[in-house]
Every structure is written in C-alpha cells, then in structure tokens.
Amino acid sequence: MDEYLPVFRECTLFAGMNESDISSMLKCLGARASSFEKNSFVFMAGDPAASMGVVLSGGVHVVQEDFWGNRSIVTHVPRGGIFGEAFACAEETVYPVSAVASERSTVMRVDCGRIIKTCTTACGFHSRLIRNLLTTIAGKNVMLTQHLEHVTRHGTREKLMAYLSSQARAAGSGSFVIPFNRQELADYISADRSAMSNELCKMRDEGILRFRKNHFELL
Amino acid sequence: MDEYLPVFRECTLFAGMNESDISSMLKCLGARASSFEKNSFVFMAGDPAASMGVVLSGGVHVVQEDFWGNRSIVTHVPRGGIFGEAFACAEETVYPVSAVASERSTVMRVDCGRIIKTCTTACGFHSRLIRNLLTTIAGKNVMLTQHLEHVTRHGTREKLMAYLSSQARAAGSGSFVIPFNRQELADYISADRSAMSNELCKMRDEGILRFRKNHFELL
DNA sequence: CATAATCTGTTGTAATTACAACGGGGATGA
DNA sequence: TCATCCCCGTTGTAATTACAACAGATTATG
Numbered sequence: 090m091d092e093y094l095p096v097f098r099e100c101t102l103f104a105g106m107n108e109s110d111i112s113s114m115l116k117c118l119g120a121r122a123s124s125f126e127k128n129s130f131v132f133m134a135g136d137p138a139a140s141m142g143v144v145l146s147g148g149v150h151v152v153q154e155d156f157w158g159n160r161s162i163v164t165h166v167p168r169g170g171i172f173g174e175a176f177a178c179a180e181e182t183v184y185p186v187s188a189v190a191s192e193r194s195t196v197m198r199v200d201c202g203r204i205i206k207t208c209t210t211a212c213g214f215h216s217r218l219i220r221n222l223l224t225t226i227a228g229k230n231v232m233l234t235q236h237l238e239h240v241t242r243h244g245t246r247e248k249l250m251a252y253l254s255s256q257a258r259a260a261g262s263g264s265f266v267i268p269f270n271r272q273e274l275a276d277y278i279s280a281d282r283s284a285m286s287n288e289l290c291k292m293r294d295e296g297i298l299r300f301r302k303n304h305f306e307l308l
Numbered sequence: 309m310d311e312y313l314p315v316f317r318e319c320t321l322f323a324g325m326n327e328s329d330i331s332s333m334l335k336c337l338g339a340r341a342s343s344f345e346k347n348s349f350v351f352m353a354g355d356p357a358a359s360m361g362v363v364l365s366g367g368v369h370v371v372q373e374d375f376w377g378n379r380s381i382v383t384h385v386p387r388g389g390i391f392g393e394a395f396a397c398a399e400e401t402v403y404p405v406s407a408v409a410s411e412r413s414t415v416m417r418v419d420c421g422r423i424i425k426t427c428t429t430a431c432g433f434h435s436r437l438i439r440n441l442l443t444t445i446a447g448k449n450v451m452l453t454q455h456l457e458h459v460t461r462h463g464t465r466e467k468l469m470a471y472l473s474s475q476a477r478a479a480g481s482g483s484f485v486i487p488f489n490r491q492e493l494a495d496y497i498s499a500d501r502s503a504m505s506n507e508l509c510k511m512r513d514e515g516i517l518r519f520r521k522n523h524f525e526l527l
Numbered sequence: 528c529a530t531a532a533t534c535t536g537t538t539g540t541a542a543t544t545a546c547a548a549c550g551g552g553g554a555t556g557a
Numbered sequence: 558t559c560a561t562c563c564c565c566g567t568t569g570t571a572a573t574t575a576c577a578a579c580a581g582a583t584t585a586t587g
Binding site: 244245280281283284 | 543544545546547
Binding site: 463464499500502503521 | 575576
C-alpha cells in the first residue's frame with residue numbers, strides 16, 4: 090500500500106497528514122486495495138453502501154441506469170479522487186449508482202463506519218480524518234448547490250449570467266478567467282454550444298460584458 | 309434556550325440525543341439565539357463563513373444576488389431546519405449567499421469550529437454531534453446529486469424518465485407515489501407545467517407508464 | 528348540497544433552443 | 558513555412574419548449 094503514498098498526498102481526505110501518519114492510519118482503518126479490469130464493477134447499484142473508494146491508479150466512472158436500462162455517466166473520478174462517500178456517510182442503505190473502472194485501475198476501499206463510529210481517541214489523526222471527510226463533502230455540497238443554481242435558470246442568457254456572476258464573486262472582481270472552453274461551459278450549464286456562443290456575442294454587443302477566450306469582464 | 313427543546317428534537321443535528329444532553333451541549337458550544345425582524349439579514353453574502361444557523365421559530369430565506377443585482381431565492385428553511393452549514397464546514401472563507409428572515413424569526417447560531425475542532429472528548433455526545441452533522445450534509449449531497457441528474461437531462465421526457473426512475477428505485481418497485489403535484493414536479497425538473505403534462509400523457513399513450521394523480525406505475 | 532377554489536389536461540401560437548454545416552483564426556508540429 | 562487540427566463564431570432550419578387561455582375534474586368550504 091505504501092507504494093501509493095504519493096497519491097494519498099494529493100487526496101483531500103489526507104490533507105495535513107504526513108506519510109507515516111497516513112500509513113499507520115490505513116492499517117487502523119483496515120483499508121484494502123484491489124485491482125479492477127477495464128469495465129469491471131467496483132460496486133453495483135443495490136449493493137449495501139458501507140464503504141467509500143479512493144482511486145489509486147486508473148480512473149472510475151460513476152454510472153446510473155434508469156428504469157428502462159438507459160445508462161448515463163454521472164461523474165468520472167480520476168486518480169486521487171474519492172467516490173461513494175456521500176452514500177456511505179448518509180443514511181443510505183444501498184448505492185443508487187454503480188462504479189465502473191474506466192480503465193485498468195486500483196481502488197482502495199475504506200469502511201465509512203470505521204471512520205465515523207470508531208472511538209476518536211484510537212489514533213491521533215482520526216479526528217483530523219473526520220474533519221477532512223466533512224470538509225470534502227461540504228465542499229462538494231457547495232459546488233453542487235452552485236451548479237444547480239446555474240442549471241435551473243430558464244434561458245441560455247440567464248444561465249450564463251448566473252454562472253459568470255458566481256465566477257466574478259469568487260474572483261472578487263468583474264474581471265476573471267474561467268476554467269472552461271466554450272464546449273465545456275455549454276456542457277456545464279446544460280446548453281448547446283453554438284446557441285450559447287451566439288448568446289454570449291449578443292450580450293457583448295449589448296455592452297453587458299466583454300470577453301477574449303477564457304477571460305471575461307462584466308460591466 | 310430550553311423553551312426550544314421541542315424544536316431541537318425535530319432537528320437532524322440532534323438526532324439520537326435526549327433533551328438534557330442537548331441542553332448541556334448547547335452550553336458547551338456557546339450557542340446563542342437571536343431574534344430577527346421580517347426581511348432583516350441573519351448574515352450577508354461576504355460575511356466570514358464561520359457559523360451555521362438553526363431556525364428556532366419563523367423561517368429563513370437563503371437568497372443570492374447576481375452581478376447585476378437580480379435577487380433569487382435559493383431555498384426556504386423552515387422551523388427546525390439548518391442553513392449555512394456547508395459553507396461553514398467547507399474551506400469557504402465568506403458566505404456566497406445571504407440569509408434573510410422571511411418572517412419574524414428566532415435563529416440559533418453555532419460556531420462550526422467549536423463543533424469540529426474542539427477536542428472530541430470534551431463532552432460525551434460531541435462525537436455523535438459530528439456524526440449527525442456529517443450525515444446531514446452527506447444526505448443533502450445525495451439529494452443535490454440526484455436533482456442535478458434530473459435537471460441536466462435534455463428534453464422534458466428525459467427529465468421525467470430520470471426522475472421517475474429514481475423514485476421507482478427508491479420505492480423498490482415500478483409502482484410508487486411521488487411527493488409532488490404537477491406544478492411542483494414541473495418546478496423540480498425545471499420545465500413548464502403544461503408542456504410536462506402533455507408529455508406525461510404522450511408517454512401514457514405510448515404505454516411506457518400509467519398514472520393517476522400522484523401514483524405512477526412504470527411498465 | 529352548493530359554491531368556490533384548485534388541480535389537471537388540452538390546444539394553438541410565439542419564442543427559444545438544438546442541430547448541422549461551414550469558414551476564419553490560432554495553435555501545434557512536421 | 559506549410560499543413561493540420563482544434564476552437565470559436567455565424568447562420569438557417571427543424572424541433573422543442575414556454576406561454577396563455579380554457580374546460581373538465583377534483584377538492585375544499587360554508
């Protein structure tokens with residue numbers, strides 16, 4: 090397991106811990122790493138939701154299948170990312186989604202009960218681990234709330250204004266750089282790229298914003 | 309503060325605790341209740357995000373204002389509900405939203421740092437409190453993820469199928485009752501009521517589902 | 528029971544959006 | 558330098574959705 094220590098250092102779950110702390114903690118938690126072939130299931134929808142996963146190598150797709158069998162990708166989890174933690178930490182009894190290796194991957198699974206319920210005095214960094222878990226989930230929560238805020242607006246222009254406003258707020262300025270190209274931005278706000286591009290230019294012509302590539306300025 | 313003990317028993321944050329535990333814990337946390345007139349701010353966007361709120365009486369609107377000053381309501385928090393906890397628990401430094409009393413209200417504010425960072429051996433139920441906080445945020449996380457899944461689908465029919473599928477999964481059956489009327493369902497999936505109603509009937513005529521009022525059956 | 532109020536389905540029209548196709552940069556690499 | 562690829566804007570058309578208005582059904586209320 091120690092071969093993956095560089096990965097753990099990138100993982101928000103272990104923020105503020107050094108390698109020896111992490112190493113001893115993983116033993117304490119009974120964490121086990123397993124390998125998965127491409128397209129094999131790490132867990133399936135309907136399995137008891139007891140553990141969270143940490144991607145040590147490769148990547149994992151979180152997928153959902155609807156009543157009629159249509160499959161869609163919810164998220165992709167890259168190396169160093171965690172998944173399933175919200176279901177395991179909530180009162181959910183089973184996973185409502187499946188996790189599939191998008192390529193040959195190594196995944197570490199940690200029983201969430203061991204993190205939460207164990208006496209927190211057992212090892213020195215256990216409380217830090219819980220805090221990290223809480224911070225990580227809370228951070229995702231904030232991002233999800235914002236995303237929902239942007240997507241639920243009616244009309245392409247309203248979506249853009251909501252998204253750009255939040256970026257300006259985060260930057261503390263009306264002038265900022267976004268982390269998306271046009272196609273990615275369109276996917277994010279759930280709109281068509283060309284329609285969005287069109288709307289952006291209309292807004293520019295009306296004088297409510299300026300942009301050049303990924304740099305935007307609200308007026 | 310003890311006059312609000314009945315409210316605390318409904319609050320997920322204090323699940324599994326009895327009234328005397330809650331009472332002593334609130335002292336330990338240094339929680340303070342304050343009154344707010346209708347339309348007065350509990351906190352404003354830009355304030356340092358240190359504490360979470362618990363609505364003891366009345367209700368609170370979480371509102372967001374965009375770059376051009378357009379205000380929109382993100383959520384309404386009723387009596388017994390908590391708000392601001394995700395921002396305070398995440399690494400956010402300031403609130404990106406404001407909280408406004410929707411009527412004359414009483415709100416208890418708890419410093420999140422006191423919950424998370426204090427030595428967990430300080431009082432017996434502190435670890436339970438942290439677990440409740442984690443469970444609550446994780447639960448919201450699951451709901452947000454699902455909602456996003458439903459809203460981002462393109463087309464009214466696809467949204468309906470995604471939502472109804474998730475309800476069927478939750479019920480463990482293709483036959484279930486939804487907690488929305490038509491208007492609420494339309495708001496939830498971010499669509500027009502009449503267009504949605506139309507689409508539902510088309511789907512019924514095509515034989516992929518049946519419904520009567522709030523009872524649905526997928527085929 | 529009668530009346531009002533609300534919810535739901537239906538229709539037609541206007542507005543918006545998705546889709547496809549294309550051309551102009553700008554970056555990349557041989 | 559030239560060729561290639563990718564990103565972005567633009568346009569026209571087809572499809573979808575929003576909006577408004579209305580009628581039947583259901584529920585609430587006195």
